[in-house]
Amino acid sequence: xxxxxxxAGVDVGGTTIKLAILDEDGSFITKWEVPTDISDSxxxxxxxxxxxLGDKLYSLDAGFKDIKGIGxxxxxxxxxxxxxxxxxxxxxxxxxPLKERLEKETGVPVFADNDANLAAAGEMWKGAGxxxxxxxxxxxxxxxxGGIISEGFVLxxxxxxxxxxxxxxxxxxxxxxxxxxxxxxxETVSSATGIVRLAMEKIESNKAGALYDQFENxxxxxxxxxxxxxxxxxxxxxxxxxxxxxxxxxxxxxLANSLNPNVIVIGGGxxxxxxxxxxxxxxxxxxxxxxxxxxxxxxxxARLGNDAGVIGAAWLVKEKG
Amino acid sequence: xxxxxxxAGVDVGGTTIKLAILDEDGSFITKWEVPTDISDSxxxxxxxxxxxLGDKLYSLDAGFKDIKGIGxxxxxxxxxxxxxxxxxxxxxxxxxPLKERLEKETGVPVFADNDANLAAAGEMWKGAGxxxxxxxxxxxxxxxxGGIISEGFVLxxxxxxxxxxxxxxxxxxxxxxxxxxxxxxxETVSSATGIVRLAMEKIESNKAGALYDQFENxxxxxxxxxxxxxxxxxxxxxxxxxxxxxxxxxxxxxLANSLNPNVIVIGGGxxxxxxxxxxxxxxxxxxxxxxxxxxxxxxxxARLGNDAGVIGAAWLVKEKG
Numbered sequence: 110x111x112x113x114x115x116x117a118g119v120d121v122g123g124t125t126i127k128l129a130i131l132d133e134d135g136s137f138i139t140k141w142e143v144p145t146d147i148s149d150s151x152x153x154x155x156x157x158x159x160x161x162l163g164d165k166l167y168s169l170d171a172g173f174k175d176i177k178g179i180g181x182x183x184x185x186x187x188x189x190x191x192x193x194x195x196x197x198x199x200x201x202x203x204x205x206p207l208k209e210r211l212e213k214e215t216g217v218p219v220f221a222d223n224d225a226n227l228a229a230a231g232e233m234w235k236g237a238g239x240x241x242x243x244x245x246x247x248x249x250x251x252x253x254x255g256g257i258i259s260e261g262f263v264l265x266x267x268x269x270x271x272x273x274x275x276x277x278x279x280x281x282x283x284x285x286x287x288x289x290x291x292x293x294x295x296e297t298v299s300s301a302t303g304i305v306r307l308a309m310e311k312i313e314s315n316k317a318g319a320l321y322d323q324f325e326n327x328x329x330x331x332x333x334x335x336x337x338x339x340x341x342x343x344x345x346x347x348x349x350x351x352x353x354x355x356x357x358x359x360x361x362x363x364l365a366n367s368l369n370p371n372v373i374v375i376g377g378g379x380x381x382x383x384x385x386x387x388x389x390x391x392x393x394x395x396x397x398x399x400x401x402x403x404x405x406x407x408x409x410x411a412r413l414g415n416d417a418g419v420i421g422a423a424w425l426v427k428e429k430g
Numbered sequence: 431x432x433x434x435x436x437x438a439g440v441d442v443g444g445t446t447i448k449l450a451i452l453d454e455d456g457s458f459i460t461k462w463e464v465p466t467d468i469s470d471s472x473x474x475x476x477x478x479x480x481x482x483l484g485d486k487l488y489s490l491d492a493g494f495k496d497i498k499g500i501g502x503x504x505x506x507x508x509x510x511x512x513x514x515x516x517x518x519x520x521x522x523x524x525x526x527p528l529k530e531r532l533e534k535e536t537g538v539p540v541f542a543d544n545d546a547n548l549a550a551a552g553e554m555w556k557g558a559g560x561x562x563x564x565x566x567x568x569x570x571x572x573x574x575x576g577g578i579i580s581e582g583f584v585l586x587x588x589x590x591x592x593x594x595x596x597x598x599x600x601x602x603x604x605x606x607x608x609x610x611x612x613x614x615x616x617e618t619v620s621s622a623t624g625i626v627r628l629a630m631e632k633i634e635s636n637k638a639g640a641l642y643d644q645f646e647n648x649x650x651x652x653x654x655x656x657x658x659x660x661x662x663x664x665x666x667x668x669x670x671x672x673x674x675x676x677x678x679x680x681x682x683x684x685l686a687n688s689l690n691p692n693v694i695v696i697g698g699g700x701x702x703x704x705x706x707x708x709x710x711x712x713x714x715x716x717x718x719x720x721x722x723x724x725x726x727x728x729x730x731x732a733r734l735g736n737d738a739g740v741i742g743a744a745w746l747v748k749e750k751g
Contacts, residue, residue: 243587259586273688277684277688289720359599368587369586399597400610405588
């Protein structure tokens with residue numbers, strides 16, 4: 110019987126491992142999740158991935174001979190050429206030969222990359238990038254993550270750190286402290302966490318308005334709440350959104366001046382605000398980007414959600430396999 | 431007789447065309463210049479390049495069969511894949527099929543790219559980049575130019591505008607007007623022109639100090655003069671250098687956070703200040719770059735001067751030919 114030439118995509122997170130089998134065109138055959146076993150510094154993970162994939166292939170009347178390879182994304186610093194993990198803090202891997210281990214367990218070629226890079230590749234292939242060869246992917250979540258695709262290639266940089274756009278310095282003087290050790294990083298003002306932080310500052314100083322009322326009533330504020338309140342013309346919320354989007358527009362406008370993307374894809378929790386987000390962001394971007402760049406660049410909300418990582422991992426197999 | 435497999439490099443500027451023939455290892459066989467004939471919208475240029483190369487090859491007992499191809503750099507927006515020039519203002523080309531014309535004149539393969547990109551490639555191959563695969567090249571001259579090399583490839587972006595780092599917005603509010611139509615661009619504060627502009631502001635407002643005296647005596651100030659005066663502890667000069675290097679350090683620190691280069695190469699007229707420049711720049715860069723990026727990135731002064739363009743053009747033939 111002929112081999113099926115399927116692509117396996119795996120997205121290893123701190124809590125769950127997402128897995129998928131896709132056909133060569135990037136359509137899902139199946140997708141599922143298993144819990145991540147981070148015991149023993151994550152050393153059991155390759156075995157678990159191999160048996161999860163093996164069992165699933167068996168249930169599909171197939172075997173490892175039917176997959177062209179396995180793409181794996183993980184959070185951390187990864188040497189893409191060798192599939193060597195320098196460090197993946199949430200998983201426990203440190204100087205871990207992931208590619209080698211997983212190839213030994215499965216007998217098929219393995220390709221690894223940083224999870225944010227693969228999410229960007231997934232959006233390029235099957236999502237909001239829509240095949241664009243020059244793409245900037247910005248994830249506004251707990252932090253601000255990023256992936257840069259130039260002429261169809263994911264950029265890695267000298268030691269796998271390319272795309273760390275959350276640590277662009279947005280507030281050079283007097284900015285809030287960031288986990289990275291610097292102050293005033295983009296993610297201190299434009300991530301979900303940053304927007305909530307700015308909102309809480311308003312709530313504490315004003316003790317009035319829609320955000321204050323909501324926080325008093327529910328005990329919580331999300332970034333989306335702030336966008337909603339701004340749309341209802343709440344002054345504090347409007348100021349917070351202005352500040353967050355001003356810095357985001359400046360940072361990605363400057364990146365676009367240097368990288369000239371076709372499309373900028375915005376994902377992560379904050380992107381749930383969709384058009385409200387893009388409408389608030391676009392004027393700042395247009396002001397700080399070169400006129401021709403502003404004209405040529407389109408914005409899209411990410412489309413693949415949590416599937417971006419496994420689709421990007423499958424793309425990696427398609428590209429390199 | 432065997433073909434020599436030489437590489438021809440051509441750097442078309444508004445005043446002169448620089449030409450060179452190099453061996454496969456990038457050593458010069460010969461280099462020379464001819465004036466640029468920009469009459470008739472630059473339509474005579476391919477013919478002039480062909481005859482200049484043909485004559486030189488003849489004088490070397492060689493012919494077009496001995497060159498693997500011709501690399502050409504020009505200022506403007508160029509589609510690298512097709513060698514089509516959208517626009518090269520100083521030359522007069524507009525929607526000009528340079529590759530096609532020059533191939534017709536010479537009968538050998540032609541490859542074209544933006545001159546700043548090729549200067550970066552030249553420095554990567556034979557200059558300060560010293561073979562680094564991830565390089566950011568910054569040219570501080572009349573404006574601020576740039577070239578980005580990632581994993582050994584020159585980045586072009588969606589419409590050939592990648593690397594336009596001079597138009598990063600450095601002064602978001604109240605900055606000086608820039609030729610591009612925006613205000614506060616990096617090149618308004620950190621180019622040779624920008625440094626002299628800031629110095630002239632000091633001279634006009636203070637009417638005292640080393641810069642004022644020099645301007646009164648000689649009628650001119652260069653960026654290098656400002657670095658020299660700052661080193662001699664002139665307060666105005668120190669403030670100018672601080673401002674210019676603060677904005678440059680912030681802009682390229684942020685770019686380095688996104689691109690993770692091995693090396694940042696500084697060229698152009700301002701780079702004649704050499705160690706004074708790097709010493710003034712480095713603390714700002716280190717402050718705004720991620721700690722690991724600051725640690726891993728080295729700075730170099732460009733080494734090839736005016737030869738960078740023809741060497742990069744020859745590299746293009748080597749890579750693509």
